[in-house]
Amino acid sequence: MKKIILSLIFSFSLINAQNKICKPNPTEWNDTDVTITWIGHSTILMNFFGVWILTDPVLFDRIGLYILGTNIGPARLVPPALTIDEIPKPDIVLISHAHYDHMDTWTLTELTEKFPNEIIAITAYNTKDIIYDLEWKEIIELDWRETIEIKDIKFLGVEGRHWGGRIPAEKDRSKGYYKDGRSYNGYVISKNDAKILFAGDIGFSDKFDTLRDAKIDLAIMPIGAYSPWKYAHCNPEEALMMTKDMNVNKIIPIHTMTFPQGDEPFREPIEWLLKSAPNYDIEVMIKNIGETYILE
Numbered sequence: 001m002k003k004i005i006l007s008l009i010f011s012f013s014l015i016n017a018q019n020k021i022c023k024p025n026p027t028e029w030n031d032t033d034v035t036i037t038w039i040g041h042s043t044i045l046m047n048f049f050g051v052w053i054l055t056d057p058v059l060f061d062r063i064g065l066y067i068l069g070t071n072i073g074p075a076r077l078v079p080p081a082l083t084i085d086e087i088p089k090p091d092i093v094l095i096s097h098a099h100y101d102h103m104d105t106w107t108l109t110e111l112t113e114k115f116p117n118e119i120i121a122i123t124a125y126n127t128k129d130i131i132y133d134l135e136w137k138e139i140i141e142l143d144w145r146e147t148i149e150i151k152d153i154k155f156l157g158v159e160g161r162h163w164g165g166r167i168p169a170e171k172d173r174s175k176g177y178y179k180d181g182r183s184y185n186g187y188v189i190s191k192n193d194a195k196i197l198f199a200g201d202i203g204f205s206d207k208f209d210t211l212r213d214a215k216i217d218l219a220i221m222p223i224g225a226y227s228p229w230k231y232a233h234c235n236p237e238e239a240l241m242m243t244k245d246m247n248v249n250k251i252i253p254i255h256t257m258t259f260p261q262g263d264e265p266f267r268e269p270i271e272w273l274l275k276s277a278p279n280y281d282i283e284v285m286i287k288n289i290g291e292t293y294i295l296e
Helices: 002-018 105-114 205-209 236-245 268-280
Strands: 034-040 041-048 051-055 092-094 120-123 138-142 147-150 153-159 185-189 196-199 216-220 252-253 292-294
Touching: 034 185, 034 196, 034 252, 041 196, 041 252, 120 147, 138 147, 153 205, 205 236, 216 236, 236 252, 236 268, 252 268
Parallel strands: 051 092, 092 120, 120 138, 196 216, 216 252
Antiparallel strands: 034 041, 034 292, 041 051, 147 153, 153 185, 185 196
């Protein structure tokens, strides 16, 4: 037992040594820019011309099921770049789908209790029931190919290849239940000729080819947990291929370097991405959790 504990401590220390956690400072961001930081996993904080958007917020130590008030899910290996108390009040929380590592009810409860009736939530079709009772200003389900404009920012729901059930027994669209199944979204976010794709959680497919002429400036793409779940999660090469197919030449990685989710080595996704990106003439704009990028 002592050897196991020492091994876990060594592994955790090695992971933290290999991953430089930067500390962003949102108080210095300019409301005339689009400024983005990677908080960890699929959580992105952005100031989109003065509107604060937070994607798939997961900010606590574990994800998964709560039993008798205790979370028994996977533990975080790398801390978030900002704690829930350090994140500015989000105007909009953008949720890609209902999986526990993307729709974290603990984080969402804390956010809405801290800022009651002040945050607008956008989520995928047939998923708002999970978080409907929280203190939102408004909660909106956005379906594929639907658009909505909030605070002069347009959001477009985009279909990817994934699955949407909160638990295995639930109906979801990947099994053909289009009317009563849970859905899963990517989003195109646009204003003032600036366009960003937040892909959410996706496997490799040609579904994003419909965005080839959309003139997207930046793709935020998942790159981890592809082994053994290749159907639902693209690998870094596939993320680059889909980005290239959309005629986008800038990428920010997500869905990696945070939780122990896949069988691949912890650093493999980001190292693979950095090695392969030049082959596609794509620039990786953020390489480590906590780094900040200003859209040019």
